[in-house]
Amino acid sequence: MTKKDQKIRCPECGEVELIRDYERAELICTNCGLVIKEKMMDFGPEWRIFDKEQTKERVRVGAPATYTIHDKGLTTVIGWKDKDIYGRNLPPIRRAQIYRLRKLQRRLSVSDVIERNLVFALSELNRMASHLGLPKNVKESAAVIYRKAVELNLIKGRSIEEVTAAAIYAACRQCKIPITLDEISEVSRIEKKNLGRNYRFLAKKLHMLFPPANPIDYVPKFASELGLSSKVQNMAISIIKQASAKGITFGKGPKSIAAAAIYIAGMLMEERRTQKQIAEVARVTEVTIRNRYKELVEKLDLKTL
DNA sequence: AAGACGAAAGTGGTTGA
C-alpha cells in the first residue's frame, strides 16, 4: 500500500481499509465489498518489499526477465554515440568496428521472421492487456501460451492477432478472471466467433482444457458494474450454489446463470435492476435472463426466501 | 411510457453417426 491508496475512501460506507485484488485488478472495500476501482494498472514493484534495506536492493536489480518482451528483456544495447565511457571521441578504426557491431546486433536481435513476428505479437498482447486492465500475471501467462503456440507451429494459417487474442482469453481462463469473448473482441479486431474458434484450437493443441467458467466468478463483476451492494452479491451467490447443487446450471451459459441470479437477488433485496440493465453488463439478452430466471424460480422454490 | 413477458424464427457450436 502506498500513501496514495490510504487516502481513498469507500464511497459507499466511508471505510478506509481497502484491499487490492491483484488477481482481478480491483480495489475492494473490506467493509462492504464494493469494488471501487476496476481494471487498474499494476504499478507495483515486481517483488514484495519488506523493509528499507530491501527497497534499495530490489530497485537496483533492474527490470525482471519477462515473457512479454520478445527476448525476455535480456538484450544488450550498444549505444549510438561514438564516444567511449569517458565521453572522448573514438578513433576512426574503433568507430568502424562499433558500427559493424551495431549492424550485426540489429540483425541478430530481431533476425528471422519468427522473432520479428514475436515482437509484433507481444506488443499487440501488451496493448490488448492494458486496454482490458489485466494484471501482470495474466499478461505473462498469455505470453507463455503464445510462445508455446509458436513452438508448436500453430500460427500457420492464422493471423498473429487471432492467436494473440486467443492466448489472452486462455490466460484469463487459467487465472480465473471473468472475461467475455466480447470484451476481447472489442479491443482487438477479431470477431467473437473467430476468437472462440481459435481459443478452442489453442486449448486443444496445448492440452489446456479448463473447466467451464463458474457463474459465481461473474457475480462480483456484474454486481459492481450495476452498483449493487454486497448483500445482493451474497444472495446471488447463494442462489447459484443452490442451483448448481440441483444440477440446474449444467450445460447452461455461466453468464446467463449469474445474470439471472443477480436479477432475482436484486428483487429480493429491494435493489431492483431492470432486465435490460443486467443484460447489458452480462452481455446476454433479456430473453435469456428471463428464461434462466424462470427456471431458477421454478426449480428452487424461491418463494420461501 | 417503460419494463416485463413470451412466441417464433434464426444463429453458431457441439455431437454422434
Add this chain to the structure above:
DNA sequence: TCAACAACTTTCGTCTT
C-alpha cells in the same frame, strides 16, 4: 462430413406497472 440438437439471440406483439 453432415444432420440433429440445445443454448442462445433477434424480433416483435402483448400485457403490466
